[in-house]
Amino acid sequence: MKKVLAVVGDFYHNCDLIQQSLNDILSPLMAEGVVQLEYCETRLISESLKEKPDIVILFAEDRVDPQNEPELRWMTPEISKQIAEYVDQGGAWIAWHAGMASYDEDSEYVKMLRGFFVHHPSENIEVTYHPVVNKSIPGTETSSEVFSFLDEHYFVECDESNTNIFLRSSSQDGEAPAGWFHTYGQGRVGCITPAHRAEGLLHPSFILCMRDLFGWVAKLTE
Template identity: 45%
Template sequence: MKKIVALLGDYYHSKEAIQASLNRALTILNENEKVNCIEIQTGQLIEELAKKPDAVILFKEDRVNPTDQKVDTWMTDEIGEAIAQYVDQGGGWLGWHSGLASYAAESSYTKMLKGYFEYHPELHYQVKYTSVIGNDEFGPVSFEIKDEHYFVNVNIEETNIFLKSESEVGQSIAGWFHDYGKGRVCCLTPAHNKEGLLDNHFTELLSKTIKWVSR
């Protein structure tokens, strides 16, 4: 049985909808292979990484209290370096939506991801997600949901772009993956709203990315 560790939810992202989305994806995975997913808190991460789970899923931004005058963050240099070492030694990592947000661009964590969230428009738009021709690791993808349209900065020369996003405000990269040492990293920008998180096309894609990082 594969073991997956998940850190879910933050100030702007309700844990309940994320859990429901993840559970749907895991149900799809469990049709073919047994997966055990445990949810932890940030303070438990280094301890859990030492147990070498098959993969870790992060849907949580770095800021703990983003609306306060003095903003605190949870990912210390020690934690970021522990994550990079865990993946380098063979672990799998899925940076999902806010798991790409507000982490320092020069941190060990962001360098491992090969990209990061830059901004999204204040309003939510109908965002169309489609697969990139030639990178069909996760199969053909085409769906549209109302979403935060994430715009990201990605080092395209050091990763593989498999998903793109488009709305009336522009186009961006929405998914990328690469090997990191002996391990695997995948980054996925959708979804923010409950409707999008529970979209069948999205949960199918999510299940495929989890399978890839945990293989």
């Protein structure tokens, strides 16, 4: 059984809704006894990593109180380095939506992700997600069907030459990478930008897409 540590929810993202989405994503694997899911807060990540979880999923931005104290961050350079070393030594990491937001672009953490959030339109808009033809996640049968919902359209910087883009996004405001994966040392990293609202987080096509990414990162597929 693989231990999954999930760190979800922040000032702008409802913890209960994200947990509902993640439970839907992992429910078949939990029912089969393949994974065990635990949650923790950002302030406990450093101590939790010492217990060597098999997979970590981060859906939380770096800013602790973005409206009142925008410079207050939880990820110190020491924690950033600890995370990168954890993955390099064989761990697995998924940066989900806010898990790429407001982190230091020069940090070991962002270097490990090979991409980071830049901006999104002020209003939620219709975003269409396009699986990349012939770039599906290894060991999966990722659907080629596009799917759309009202969402924050994340625009990102991504080192596309050093990762594998399996999902792209488009809206009235442009196009952007929306999902990518790569190895990092002995470990694996996956990044995915949707979703912000319930209709996206609970959308069946997104659930399947996220489940495929988790399977590869967790080494359940090859």
